[in-house]
Amino acid sequence: MHTISIHQFGGLDELIYSKQSRPQLGPGEVLVKTAAAGVNPIDWKTCSGGGASQFITDMPFIPGWEFSGLVADPGDTDFKLNEAVFGMIRFPQPAGCYAEYIAAPAEQIARLADAADLTAAGGLPTASLTAWQALFEKGELKAGQQVLILGAAGGVGHLAVQLAKWAGAHVSGTASLHNHEFLATLGCEHAIDYRHQSLSEYTNSMDLIIDCVGGDTGIEALPCLKPEGILVTLPSVTKDQVIAAGLAQRRRVEAIRCEPSAQQLRQISELVADEQLKLHIGETFPLEKAAEAFSLSMSGHVCGKLILTF
Ligand SMILES: NC(=O)c1ccc[n+]([C@@H]2O[C@H](COP(=O)([O-])OP(=O)(O)OC[C@H]3O[C@@H](n4cnc5c(N)ncnc54)[C@H](OP(=O)(O)O)[C@@H]3O)[C@@H](O)[C@H]2O)c1
Known part of the structure; x- marks a missing residue:
């Protein structure tokens, strides 16, 4: 072979x-x-x-x-x-x-x-399981909550937008300007051009942030969390940095390592068949x-x- x-x-x-x-x-x-x-x-x-x-x-x-x-x-x-x-x-x-x-x-x-x-x-499998586990396990997402996805057009990000929307959340996401139309088709309510726009207008407004970028990008987004909010950071190479910044700012940061799960894949497969996830x-x-x-x-x-x- x-x-x-x-x-x-x-x-x-x-x-x-x-x-x-x-x-x-x-x-x-x-x-x-x-x-x-x-x-x-x-x-x-x-x-x-x-x-x-x-x-x-x-x-x-x-x-x-x-x-x-x-x-x-x-x-x-x-x-x-x-x-x-x-x-x-x-x-x-x-x-x-x-x-x-x-x-x-x-x-x-x-x-x-x-x-x-x-x-x-x-x-x-990997991107959808990561998005699932970040949103629903580490992130404890509930319907009606405000979610911000950093890197929303990427592999994990574009699936996280759709899964958060499916779960009844209000979704915002960061991406380059040329990807904003794509984010709108996924159900993202606010697309933020991270190259030219600051996140300051979102201060204290997010229940959950999924950080697909890590490092300074994750750290700069911490003030967007409500006091009881959770930031889940994905890149393992910068996770300690983001966790330390979270501690200093009294914000909750969770790291993640995606785990295989046949049961979650079955649910993901049903969502694809029902055209809820693409x-x-x-x-x-x-x-x-x-x-x-x-x-x-x-x-x-x-x-x-x-x-x-x-
Ligand atoms: N811990 C785990 O279990 C786990 C699991 C999966 C992935 N990961 C990690 O998570 C990260 C994301 O994975 P992925 O598969 O989604 O990667 P990916 O598809 O390569 O991500 C690419 C996306 O990142 C966006 N991006 C780059 N710099 C950005 C910035 N400064 N602000 C906002 N968006 C930015 C790009 O957006 P634009 O093109 O719009 O600029 C692009 O759409 C990787 O580091 C990966 O290793 C960790």
């Missing part, structure tokens, strides 16, 4: 498109013929020696933690041959999703309620062009998700 792998941490030149043998199935695992695999910032951060690289002990390492595809061998599980499935698996341990076949733990994947768009489904594909790349997808993701200004196709 074709894969993308690295033999050492480093730059984009380390990504190698080559053939490797198919993974062997263990107990409770399903063999999936991959249709699509999402590209997330954690993929290039890890390949360059940051991100989850402390969990990568063996080389070659096949990156990728999320996928969609068809069941090629259900093993000893309840899944059926050719069922359409998707999942985020094993994170932060290696999962090997940039490959034509994946051995996936059955308890971390879900059937697709509507398999019409397998490509979009490949980019859904993944926006920024661009697709054939697997062998993973380096181009990484390069674009590293620019930090992708709208929606980048997806590798097989």
